[in-house]
Amino acid sequence: MLEFKDVTIQYGQNVIVRKFNMKVESGEIVSIVGESGSGKTTVIRAALGLLPGDGRVSAGDILLNGQSVLSNSREEWLKLRGDKMAMIFQDSGAMINPIKKIGDQYVEYIQVHDKMDKQAAYNRAVEMLSNMRLPDPDRVMNSYAFELSGGMKQRVGIAMAMTFNPELLLADEPTSALDVTTQAQIVRQMMEINKKYHQSIICVTHNLGLAAYMSDQIIVMRNGFIVESGDRDAILNHPQNLYTKNLLSAVPTMGGERYV
Amino acid sequence: MKVKTVVKRVLEILVVLLGVSFLTFSLTYLAPGDPALASFTSQGISPTASEVEEVREEMGLNKPFIVQYGTWLGNCLRGDFGNSFSMHKPVVSVLLQRLWPTLKLAFFSLILMIIIAVPFGMVSAVKQNQWPDYLVRGWTFLGVSIPNFWFGMILMLVLALQLHLLPVTSPDTGLTSMIMPALTLAFPMSAKYARQVRTAVLEELHQDYVVGARARGLSEKAILWKHVFPNAALPLITLLGLSLGSLLGGTAVVEVLFSYPGLGNLAVQAITSYDYPLIQGYVLWIALIYMVINLIVDTSYNFFDPRVRLGA
Ligand SMILES: Nc1ncnc2c1ncn2[C@@H]1O[C@H](COP(=O)(O)OP(=O)(O)OP(=O)(O)O)[C@@H](O)[C@H]1O
Ligand SMILES: [Mg+2]
Numbered sequence: 085m086l087e088f089k090d091v092t093i094q095y096g097q098n099v100i101v102r103k104f105n106m107k108v109e110s111g112e113i114v115s116i117v118g119e120s121g122s123g124k125t126t127v128i129r130a131a132l133g134l135l136p137g138d139g140r141v142s143a144g145d146i147l148l149n150g151q152s153v154l155s156n157s158r159e160e161w162l163k164l165r166g167d168k169m170a171m172i173f174q175d176s177g178a179m180i181n182p183i184k185k186i187g188d189q190y191v192e193y194i195q196v197h198d199k200m201d202k203q204a205a206y207n208r209a210v211e212m213l214s215n216m217r218l219p220d221p222d223r224v225m226n227s228y229a230f231e232l233s234g235g236m237k238q239r240v241g242i243a244m245a246m247t248f249n250p251e252l253l254l255a256d257e258p259t260s261a262l263d264v265t266t267q268a269q270i271v272r273q274m275m276e277i278n279k280k281y282h283q284s285i286i287c288v289t290h291n292l293g294l295a296a297y298m299s300d301q302i303i304v305m306r307n308g309f310i311v312e313s314g315d316r317d318a319i320l321n322h323p324q325n326l327y328t329k330n331l332l333s334a335v336p337t338m339g340g341e342r343y344v
Numbered sequence: 345m346k347v348k349t350v351v352k353r354v355l356e357i358l359v360v361l362l363g364v365s366f367l368t369f370s371l372t373y374l375a376p377g378d379p380a381l382a383s384f385t386s387q388g389i390s391p392t393a394s395e396v397e398e399v400r401e402e403m404g405l406n407k408p409f410i411v412q413y414g415t416w417l418g419n420c421l422r423g424d425f426g427n428s429f430s431m432h433k434p435v436v437s438v439l440l441q442r443l444w445p446t447l448k449l450a451f452f453s454l455i456l457m458i459i460i461a462v463p464f465g466m467v468s469a470v471k472q473n474q475w476p477d478y479l480v481r482g483w484t485f486l487g488v489s490i491p492n493f494w495f496g497m498i499l500m501l502v503l504a505l506q507l508h509l510l511p512v513t514s515p516d517t518g519l520t521s522m523i524m525p526a527l528t529l530a531f532p533m534s535a536k537y538a539r540q541v542r543t544a545v546l547e548e549l550h551q552d553y554v555v556g557a558r559a560r561g562l563s564e565k566a567i568l569w570k571h572v573f574p575n576a577a578l579p580l581i582t583l584l585g586l587s588l589g590s591l592l593g594g595t596a597v598v599e600v601l602f603s604y605p606g607l608g609n610l611a612v613q614a615i616t617s618y619d620y621p622l623i624q625g626y627v628l629w630i631a632l633i634y635m636v637i638n639l640i641v642d643t644s645y646n647f648f649d650p651r652v653r654l655g656a
Contacts, residue, residue: 132559134555134558162561165559166559166560175552178556179553179555179559180553181557181571181575182651183574183578184571192562192566228651
């Protein structure tokens with residue numbers, strides 16, 4: 085469904101990601117792990133055509149269902165973004181307009197993609213927020229971003245991204261701002277939707293335990309390069325690269341839900 | 345804004361007004377020209393020395409400075425700014441009569457300015473470093489460089505004398521009378537504001553929430569008008585208040601140019617005829633209006649920005 089072919093990404097003259105290859109099948113969950121600054125965010129934002137600053141794909145190609153997205157027009161992106169492809173950002177709070185209420189923005193978002201009246205859209209939003217274990221979703225809807233905690237804002241971002249069960253969900257450290265219980269709950273929900281709607285997920289994470297728990301494929305990045313990639317089991321049980329081995333040894337014991 | 349800060353601001357206004365009143369009174373006191381003599385000459389009478397002396401006594405001009413100031417201030421507080429020398433009417437009624445036309449002109453200019461500045465500023469920001477941006481920037485450069493009375497004269501020449509679309513002068517305050525003076529005031533201002541809008545919008549376009557909105561699939565138009573513009577407008581509100589204040593006080597040149605019956609025109613008349621009570625009243629009023637408008641604008645700023653209103 086999504087394929088990166090020898091993708092090189094640079095900010096200005098700085099080449100940040102080199103020859104990145106990745107193939108995500110429909111219904112598959114792929115995790116990208118790697119240290120801070122290795123280019124994980126850069127890679128998944130490229131998939132949505134939303135590289136920050138003056139970032140651009142300078143070589144290679146990104147294909148969605150066989151079609152290159154690099155030359156997509158604004159209108160073509162409009163049809164994809166928020167509907168077929170959605171993104172959970174590393175810092176969801178910053179992705180919300182600070183002077184408009186969460187509820188207004190959520191309803192606006194729903195109405196852009198679905199011919200619902202305001203009340204129906206509002207109810208749908210409240211339902212999604214409750215799924216994220218947000219207490220008192222009505223209050224959240226009636227708040228501005230600055231009135232919520234970081235974890236609450238993150239859950240708003242996750243709820244928004246999951247509203248339309250996108251075919252491709254791009255998640256940039258979706259749960260690192262959350263407590264362990266909420267994290268487990270949300271990851272479980274992501275996996276449920278993945279099963280139910282045959283949705284593809286690319287999940288960036290620092291947490292190798294989480295990657296092990298949810299993914300089919302794992303990609304290990306360092307300094308803009310893929311150092312190792314492949315089936316989860318292959319990576320976990322027979323890591324070839326020293327860097328991956330080090331990452332793995334940092335996780336106390338392997339396997340099982342308790343790392344989530 | 346909290347009640348406490350409003351009270352503080354009001355107290356500040358009072359203190360500043362006291363200072364302004366003292367300054368205007370001393371300046372007119374020290375200014376050359378004899379108001380007693382002027383009260384005759386403005387009526388075309390040439391009085392004898394004893395007649396002038398009589399009037400001086402009557403007007404209290406022979407008393408010590410501080411006594412004159414005290415009497416004057418006390419009267420002002422009771423709403424009595426004295427009688428205009430040249431018009432022989434209470435200063436308050438003269439000012440009131442001229443206030444409304446000036447307010448009307450100021451608001452009309454401000455609205456015209458916004459109608460011109462906002463679209464140009466937005467286009468300039470969205471098409472940054474493309475030809476529409478260069479065009480707008482060229483225009484704003486011209487706009488801030490051209491003196492407004494000159495622009496007013498060009499308008500007069502073209503719209504009134506050549507095309508006969510509008511009256512040359514503006515003896516009343518009807519719409520047709522206001523168009524040229526308002527345009528004259530709005531044009532240089534809109535050039536200045538178009539730049540401000542451009543800068544503010546450019547800054548907002550780089551914010552993360554814009555990326556968030558794009559990721560949610562909102563159209564560029566919706567992002568621009570519903571999200572970027574309200575954010576960009578916030579810092580401009582204070583500026584707008586300052587402009588409104590200076591429009592109310594500083595439209596004299598344009599009002600004189602078009603013979604528009606506003607406060608600015610009145611002030612110039614008052615100055616040329618040594619009409620001290622009128623000058624003093626005018627300065628005090630303008631100071632008061634200016635400060636009250638700024639207070640209102642600052643308060644409304646708090647109202648528009650939820651982060652400030654809710655004390656984030
Ligand atoms: N807007 C930008 N302009 C220039 N360089 C950038 C920009 N955004 C990121 N970079 C650079 O790209 C590199 C990769 O950044 P990226 O955000 O993709 O890392 P990451 O793997 O997501 O890190 P983290 O785990 O800390 O989120 C970093 O060296 C960073 O400095
Ligand atoms: Mg990142």
